[in-house]
Amino acid sequence: MMLAAAASAEVGSEVTPSTPEVVGFTGAFAVELCLLALLAATAVAMIRMRRLFGVAMLSGIYSLLSAAFFVALDAVDVAFTEAAVGAGMSTVLLLSGIALTAKVEMPVSRTRTIAPLIIVGVTAAALVYATIDMPGFGDANAPANAYVGRAYIEQTPSDIEVPNVVTAVLASYRGFDTFGETVVVFTAGLACLLLLGAGAIRGGGRNDDGEH
Amino acid sequence: MLEFILARYNYWIVICxxxxxxxxxxxxxxxxxxxxxxxxFQTSVFIFYITVGKVIGGTAPILFEDKAKKDDHHGDDHHAPAGEAHHGEGHSTAGDYASSVSVAPSGMTNEATGSHIASMADAQALVTDGAVHAKDVGDYVSEGSHHLDVPGLAPHLIAPHPEDAASLPSAAQELAGSAAYGEVLYSNPLPHVLILTAIVVGVATTAVGLSLAVRIREAYGTVEQDALEEADNAYELVEADT
Amino acid sequence: MGHLILRVTIKILFAPIILFAFYVQFHGDYGPGGGFQAGVILASAFILHALGFGLATCQKVIPPNWLPAGMALGVLIYAGTGIYTMLFGDNFLDYDVIQPDSHHHAGQHIGIIAVEIGVGLAVACTMLQIFYAFAGREPEPMDDAW
Structure with missing residues (x-):
């Protein structure tokens, strides 16, 4: 590494060897911090809001913001999916669900929020304690990034020759997983059909199967 | 301490x-x-996964050097099926060089700019010096990539004629460019794949949950848990009486 | 029925959204995209249409009883690709056997495209099916107003 730095100096460029270990306050850092702050604000607003229409909209906004955050973290495929599914599909679903159930949530008494707060606090403390042992953010040699993930990037040009490694892993290396996911989506669609769909197939209307 | 916090603040916000x-x-x-x-909760777990897969200095896992490889293979198809076995010309060797550097592990993230320039010069040297030298260097580089210090080769490669860069034919320059891109560091694609499918599965399962809520609303007239419990208790009382 | 501006906008956007869905579907090898995203985008085009022009109009274009068939067909295309590779004596979903002589892994490319088409069809039909299921339900009169 020192040699490389020396080499770049030899070429006669004005590049100075940087110190990459310290994350500086760069533009990317500022963007990430802003997005995370916006995400947190949206999440808190979702707790406080009682009109479910507004909560559904906030959850769409949350999805869109997280899609932007995914782009900042290089996950363009995931961002694309999250923007299409989270901000589009799931908001429409939540709204149609709200139209069929309730518009406004009943207020929750203060005393009932204490136990959840304690549970959530303990869980958060445990998780934060766990992150102390984790490799730092963006560490290329972290166990999560070092083995199979790197192998996929190295092997894709010779095995599959598809530029998009995510597609290669999705459809070829882990085709079996994706098959399972497709079957899960299919099954969920069938479940919706069974729970609600009989009426939808026969042209709308509820099916009164006698609970009333 | 500040470094420790800066390396983990992402995790903590996501946990929040x-x-x-x-x-x-x-x-x-x-x-x-x-x-x-x-x-x-689900979307936050997605964010956590993607955060873990991020590599600083990396880019989206869509490979850069495809152009060089494509040229390579078109050449093979035109000449002979067996052409793949031995790359005589410096052209295809440079292509291979690009791909072999691209697999070099992440040790060189740090000098992103520095090694960019170095390897640009490398590739140009390869192309101008012709087949034999290029072949050797290609072999050496693929050996070297096991030791994580490919950029270390730079000094004696740059020596020949960096000033020839201007007189290179355009195709060779293009190759040199893609060779420079070849060493790009990519973020980990595996979490992306897992989360991509999880998002779609997530919306499908949310739909199942919502349809259950709709059925509960139609049966009980409410979706509040307290009211549901009351209704159930009242029903049990009536059952017990009769 | 939506507002006039909404309906005109939807008319303009409808075809480009479908075109974009196909672009995403078949360009997934080279850039971000693939079957999952394309399926959702395709479904969202029809959902948009249904929101603007009413469910009945949309159900004339895509009858509800096609959708379970489309869902099943998508999964079957995926599984069929795997069975096809097995018939040629390789493992399930090992696409190299589709074109074993190719130097640039044409078998892998064909296999990936086939599988992505299956995924896209299954996801698009499932999403539209779910939307039909919810939108086809008559809302009960509610006690609590907006």
Whole structure:
């Protein structure tokens, strides 16, 4: 590494060897911090809001913001999916669900929020304690990034020759997983059909199967 | 200490987001709101996964050097099927060089700019010096990539004629460019794949949950957990009486 | 029925959204995209249409009883690709056997495209099916107003 730095100096460029270990306050850092702050604000607003229409909209906004955050973290495929599914599909679903159930949530008494707060606090403390042992953010040699993930990037040009490694892993290396996911989506669609769909197939209307 | 915090603040904020979702799930009584909290929790877990897969200095896992490789293979198809076995010309060797550097592990993230320039010069040297030298260097580089210090080769490669760069034919320059891109560091694609499918599965399962809530609403006339419990208790009392 | 501006906008956007869905579907090898995203985008085009022009109009274009068939067909295309590779004596979903002589892994490319088409069809039909299921339900009169 020192040699490389020396080499770049030899070429006669004005590049100075940087110190990459310290994350500086760069533009990317500022963007990430802003997005995370916006995400947190949206999440808190979702707790406080009682009109479910507004909560559904906030959850769409949350999805869109997280899609932007995914782009900042290089996950363009995931961002694309999250923007299409989270901000589009799931908001429409939540709204149609709200139209069929309730518009406004009943207020929750203060005393009932204490136990959840304690549970959530303990869980958060445990998780934060766990992150102390984790490799730092963006560490290329972290166990999560070092083995199979790197192998996929190295092997894709010779095995599959598809530029998009995510597609290669999705459809070829882990085709079996994706098959399972497709079957899960299919099954969920069938479940919706069974729970609600009989009426939808026969042209709308509820099916009164006698609970009333 | 500041470094320690800067390397982990992402995790902590994501944990806060997760806990927000979890809090909604635990504390609210409205089934639809609970589903929304679950959605929030789920999206935060997605963010956590993607955060773990990020590599600083990396880019989206869509490979750069495809152009060089494509040229390579078109050449093979035109000449002979066996052409793949031995690359005589410096052209294809440079292509291979590009790909072999691209697999070099992440040790060289740090000098992103420095080694960019170095390897640009490398590639130009390869192309101008012709087949034999290029072949040797290609072999050496692929050996070297095991030792994580490919950029270390730079000094004696640059020596020949860096000033020839201007007189290179355009195709060769293009190759040199893609060779320079070849060493790009990519973020880990595996979490992306897992999360991409999980998002779609997540919306499908949310739909199942919502349709259950709709059926509960039609049966009980409410989706508030307290009211549901009351209705169930009242029903049991009536059953016990009769 | 939506507002006039909404309906005109939807008319303009409808075809480009479908075109974009196909672009995402078949360009997934080279850039971000693939079957999952394309399926959702395709479904969202029809959902948009249904929101603007009413469910009945949309159900004339895509009858509800096609959708379970489309869902099943998508999964079957995926599984069929795997069975096809097995018939040629390789493992399930090992696409190299589709074109074993190719130098640039044409078998892998064909296999990936086939599988992505299956995924896209299954996801698009499932999403539209779910939307039909919810939108086809008559809302009960509610006690609590907006």
């Amino acid at each position: 987001l997760m806990m927000t979702g979890l809090y909604i799930v635990f504390s609210r009584g409205n089934l639809v709101k609970v589903l929304m909290g679950l959605n929030l």
